[in-house]
Amino acid sequence: MSLLPIDSLETPRFCGLATFMRLPQATSLAGLDAAIIGLPSDSGGPFRTGARFAPNAVRAMSVMLRPINPYRGNINVFDILKMTDVGDANVVPGYEIESLQRIEESVVALVQAGIVPCAIGGDHSVTLAELRAVAARHGPVALIHFDSHTDTWDSYFAGQKYSAGTPFRRAVEENIVDPHHSIQIGMRGSLFRADDISQSLDLGYDVVTTDEMFATGFEALAARIAKRAAGKPAFITFDMDFIDPSAAPAVQTPEMGGPTARETLTLLRLLHDINLVGCDVVEVNPLYDGPGQITALLAATVMAELLALLAARRASQPDGRHVGA
Amino acid sequence: MSLLPIDSLETPRFCGLATFMRLPQATSLAGLDAAIIGLPSDSGGPFRTGARFAPNAVRAMSVMLRPINPYRGNINVFDILKMTDVGDANVVPGYEIESLQRIEESVVALVQAGIVPCAIGGDHSVTLAELRAVAARHGPVALIHFDSHTDTWDSYFAGQKYSAGTPFRRAVEENIVDPHHSIQIGMRGSLFRADDISQSLDLGYDVVTTDEMFATGFEALAARIAKRAAGKPAFITFDMDFIDPSAAPAVQTPEMGGPTARETLTLLRLLHDINLVGCDVVEVNPLYDGPGQITALLAATVMAELLALLAARRASQPDGRHVGA
Amino acid sequence: MSLLPIDSLETPRFCGLATFMRLPQATSLAGLDAAIIGLPSDSGGPFRTGARFAPNAVRAMSVMLRPINPYRGNINVFDILKMTDVGDANVVPGYEIESLQRIEESVVALVQAGIVPCAIGGDHSVTLAELRAVAARHGPVALIHFDSHTDTWDSYFAGQKYSAGTPFRRAVEENIVDPHHSIQIGMRGSLFRADDISQSLDLGYDVVTTDEMFATGFEALAARIAKRAAGKPAFITFDMDFIDPSAAPAVQTPEMGGPTARETLTLLRLLHDINLVGCDVVEVNPLYDGPGQITALLAATVMAELLALLAARRASQPDGRHVGA
Amino acid sequence: MSLLPIDSLETPRFCGLATFMRLPQATSLAGLDAAIIGLPSDSGGPFRTGARFAPNAVRAMSVMLRPINPYRGNINVFDILKMTDVGDANVVPGYEIESLQRIEESVVALVQAGIVPCAIGGDHSVTLAELRAVAARHGPVALIHFDSHTDTWDSYFAGQKYSAGTPFRRAVEENIVDPHHSIQIGMRGSLFRADDISQSLDLGYDVVTTDEMFATGFEALAARIAKRAAGKPAFITFDMDFIDPSAAPAVQTPEMGGPTARETLTLLRLLHDINLVGCDVVEVNPLYDGPGQITALLAATVMAELLALLAARRASQPDGRHVGA
């Protein structure tokens, strides 16, 4: 059985079930380098619910993407990385804590098999479960976090500790993220409390607002990220509300005034020297996409760039496979 | 301050915040006969999530409705019933059990003040919380349940006991519904297990499938309902998926082949001799309504008919106010 | 130049500008029997505005229709009636009275040329302008009015006399409709005042509610309509909210519980012995149609049935052309 | 590997790739009784294009359906029929004739393995390819055709012989359908030519218009269908425009005035004594469905009823498997 995606010059993109980028579905985890996994949970979401439908929506638009990435030397990602789409973790809708447990179990199965999990959320609370799974093997990771919000509040409604607004405080408390090697990028917009940003700094994170991002420039920012995460296994989490709602309208908590798709992709394509042991793209809510489904397509494109980042490093470091092992 | 709705011949319906049927908002619970309350929880929902947005969506379309009901003798419902819209219960999204607790507290406040709660859901699990509140004052109630599903499964994913699929088994177990005076109407469609229907009969409910409903005829069915609930305080719960998806597309679990809007309203207008101590209309999910928002309008119309049922009995029984007290 | 519609077996329906049923556009009014005219005014509408876009939306879906009507003896309407689509009347948006004047002028031009105006509204106030134009030639007409509302209120917001809620009181006052030969069919739903229906009876109209319509049966109702309008030039006005919102969601003031499309068409196809001097289909608001645009298609189908009614009478009365002249 | 669908009480319906009714995907054709196959071609469509997206859209909504069918004795279809979802045939968009060839090849592979093909279209021209495949094994079949149009025109634009408007004339010419054992049900609406209906009669088909269907009654009609197809291998083709657009708006050529979902399902559930060797549900165009996706759900429900018809006969005729062999 081939591990190469279906060729869209031979079989139209609308033929057959849509896996991510038309990858084969997993029949076994043996020998894989990385895997796409859907995490269809939205129990952690405080406002627009529906991210449970995101994994299949992102897959459906990902069939637009082609395997060669011209921004990293025309590499064919799937020649370098043996990959499949393993489907979705099971979840318990309406039960946030139980859902996180199920997600963690599914991701642990990948990580323990030496596979880099590449997840499609789900609301942002799913990242906590992923980090638990990754850290169980790699120790506390360097978190590279793209978002318009810090998600480091202590609790949400009725004092609940687990939600889309709290994972990156929990992750520090659980010692699965090393905040001193971590960075949050893209914060903007109005605040609940005057310390919404400083609370992240207090936890040890580096924080780059959207305004600072543009003042810094993308090349310098990419270098700052690499330096921050240097020497550590790294996890990239990408909340789609990092991007301006004109390009990503279908998110739970849109925040006006973010970067365009071109600016976002430019930044991602400049990332380098990151020892990626896991990544996700979260907070797509397809119920709020228009018929063009541009948020889902952009989420798929972001994931494809993360895969290229992973593949490019593997290609340059033939023994790089057991990163962080 | 007037307790009469805004006159839509003087002030256009699009002016001002939309309360249910343009009722005044509550400033006090004193002296009220009944109240509209929103229960914006969808943590119990297994499939299409988003009923958290239903109360305001139903309110927005309810401004279409006028106060005189020609199907019950041209009564003006709001001349008979002192009513307000008390807004929404607070909930904890992603935490089903905590959400039900908060809802119960809000409804208890109404019931203990002698007010008939008229609720707009939320997923169907909210009815369990309402029944707890109502039964605390009135004892086990006769449940009149319109739905295409029985919602009497024992548990759902991972053995969870509380969800939109289980409230009417829980209600029997908690002795807040008297199944032998209760009836479920409208079941149809494919089944999970061969005993999906018989499990309700085993609990003591009377069950009328959609096919049997049409075979019986609406007048005979209305009489059967009245007889079933006779002598008991009654609670009507109306799941919008009772109706065919052509008229109510925006529900969590649509079931093809139900009655039309005209058939549904005809049945409701034939109901009589019911001692109503509470009611709800649930499972609207406005994210799935088209631009015409017909599901929200139909839900509002169903609630207006339940209010007319309540008002007509009050009008005919001047001392009927403290029903079941 | 041919006066026959484009053949959709030769030229796909999506080719070219969409006129009503692909009729030729008018280059002259000479020799025409009837004409489609759009009346794109919505200044009379109290709630959902946007009927200004209805004429072109109905035209766009009318390309689905074919010229042969099997319900009236397989007649080809356009073999019998010389017709064109004359485009739209000019209007003054936001200025109701001025808009009605412009519409009246446009319809007068048709009527005075002996052409039966077949109009696509617009909100229901446009019918007043049409009736003025028709009555100027034919005298007070028998009005056959399909609607869920009587539209015979005296005034609307701030005492304004001209709106979608008042035309059929104005028409009696202006002596352009003979209420004693007129009939209103389809009233249903909640009322503003207890006399919403009786005010029409007081004006002289016959009124048939939706419930009475079904109790009467369509054949008997068609006979009652014919008898009511006998001996008079007649005008049929069809408000799309006559139909249930499941089949016609895109209207200004939807009213739940109406007839289906099949029931509606069955009634229209039973109409007979009506001396039609004008007709319209009003209150489509395409902004509220879903992507299937079923309201616009149904409005086009209703108009096609009215054209067939007109054509069938012409075919049976070769000298019937100058009806009411 | 289990051949039973995923249990939606254990794993939420939104988890994982959506196959038809959550059936397993094919890994082999051995031992199967029937198979779902998508035929994503719309090159034969004269108006609203996009049926290429129908198979996956119908699958996505089919996860709502449960395996037990209470209308045929609470059978579990998948206990009786060994089934999988084999995915989609490959097609050549924009090349109608080549697409039909590819579809035929895919269906032949199933039929030759003794598997009953249960197809999700695609525009209606795909049925010609299916009939070719089925007839190659079973000889000319009895066609049971639900539709609002006869699709027996001789040619369409520019004299093309193959399109969604012509398959059932071609099928007679190619001797793959036996018209004298075949029946077309549901024709209605305006016609291109006065002989649109009689041309089918001339070919040998029995034709039942929508009006005649209601006049006959569903039980009598089901008996007439059984009698017509008696003794022959039968193929059921179901064009979604058979149903009224209020329940099935997302079709290529909607025709107002059809049966409701309830009426449609009632008729299908009454079908009996049919030796089914293949079936399809065609002409869903998900681009025209509203957010509720009711057309896709109804199409899935229709297919589920056809599967139950097939299963019920198998259950009653244990040796019935090699029907028509």
Add this chain to the structure above:
Amino acid sequence: MSLLPIDSLETPRFCGLATFMRLPQATSLAGLDAAIIGLPSDSGGPFRTGARFAPNAVRAMSVMLRPINPYRGNINVFDILKMTDVGDANVVPGYEIESLQRIEESVVALVQAGIVPCAIGGDHSVTLAELRAVAARHGPVALIHFDSHTDTWDSYFAGQKYSAGTPFRRAVEENIVDPHHSIQIGMRGSLFRADDISQSLDLGYDVVTTDEMFATGFEALAARIAKRAAGKPAFITFDMDFIDPSAAPAVQTPEMGGPTARETLTLLRLLHDINLVGCDVVEVNPLYDGPGQITALLAATVMAELLALLAARRASQPDGRHVGA
């Protein structure tokens, strides 16, 4: 009763009726500094009608916003400004002149109570009514006008003087705007007449096209605005078509090629030294927003920035309250 907004960390944003930024509703005008008022009139609109639904649509999305503004020193706007949401002015749909009168009366009530009116339109003609109300107290104001059109035509259809295309000529004629202290920013796109821009210059306005805006730079432009309005009570009117349709698609007359949301917010956050006595955000038409409702959210965000501009000046000028008094 608290004048602070509801805390969205305690009560989910979807709970309760949506006021602007979850502000309390007005129970009295006493002691208020500023107030949100909806002006739901669209009778002045020449093309896409429906802005009557804008105030509630903007409120619904404004619940996303939080009270702290990090762009003006982390001020909490509502600690500085005592504010409520007073609901909507009454209007007379279809009667432009009468609607403007009603709006003026509502705004006068605020202004005469010393309250800064912060209005959500409505089409752009509502600004004329607001300016009349503001000028009655403050005299001719400095107008700061963001828009892609000048709206200084003399008349529109049939010579009508009052419409969304004419208010800023009328305002000069009525001496309620001082054009020599006023500025129009953002003009772009094709023109009706060659003097569409110069007619504004002739009236005395300063005009900055979109191209000139980018050539000038936002900091210099903010200084130019401050200088232009120096020493005058100022009114900011913000037409959402100032922004590119990718970020604000739901407007009456979209004009391609405008600034992004980020550019727009950057400019607004640079405004300073403006003595604001009133402001509005107009021309949202929610019927044209996609499911993501990004236009409504952006309009709410723009208003929040105007409130922050007002609050920041108050904070810096403790006696600044009776500005222009």
Add this chain to the structure above:
Amino acid sequence: MSLLPIDSLETPRFCGLATFMRLPQATSLAGLDAAIIGLPSDSGGPFRTGARFAPNAVRAMSVMLRPINPYRGNINVFDILKMTDVGDANVVPGYEIESLQRIEESVVALVQAGIVPCAIGGDHSVTLAELRAVAARHGPVALIHFDSHTDTWDSYFAGQKYSAGTPFRRAVEENIVDPHHSIQIGMRGSLFRADDISQSLDLGYDVVTTDEMFATGFEALAARIAKRAAGKPAFITFDMDFIDPSAAPAVQTPEMGGPTARETLTLLRLLHDINLVGCDVVEVNPLYDGPGQITALLAATVMAELLALLAARRASQPDGRHVGA
């Protein structure tokens, strides 16, 4: 009969059938300089089908545009160019090769009459037919091609030579484009094969990726284009997926990371010294536009800029009319 568009200050834009920019419809080809023609074919499209509906969708939004272009000296395009809208070419849906033939015939009729064809597609394969028609009169043209893809693959599914992915290889093979005077601008995104870009260079085209476009700057790029096409009759083809999907979501194969509307229009307005003998705007698919229809409006705006480019040259070269003749 006037050849000037309808004045939208006198007649509202929603009145009457929508031609491009409200141009008169053609009654004769005599004396015309240029003409709008719709090419409603989508048989060449590999993914999202529906461009057959684009010409009328673009026309419907083009009524927003006004005749004066301030970016080229306030010229009135229609004072300089005698133009009409000639309607659509006939096509054969599902038959790509036959459709191209019909389109070629329609365009030849214009070109042979000395009229510059200004076409609204259709999928990108229609450009091949246009180029055949133009080259038949002018010889091989300089192609100026805006797109995110090169469309120079050799074949698509099943080896088919004619599709939206192949026209610019075919055009070189057919010697109707001179690649050495041609340029492709805007390529970006993932690739099928590593030589997707270099295959165009091998054919002789100049290729400018999106990244190179921004690195070059628009003024320099406009000069490079002019130099490339110097001395040759030129054809501009504009695929809407050149633009970022945030501004043009409704295309067949959206590609994230493109220029904004403002950047795109800036580049087009800088074009100069081009001897335009034909142009098109293709790949709008209105089924994927949101309710704001911004893709259709942007496509209309792009075409208006191309008309201005044509008109400005004519104005500066009074004898420029018979360009390339």
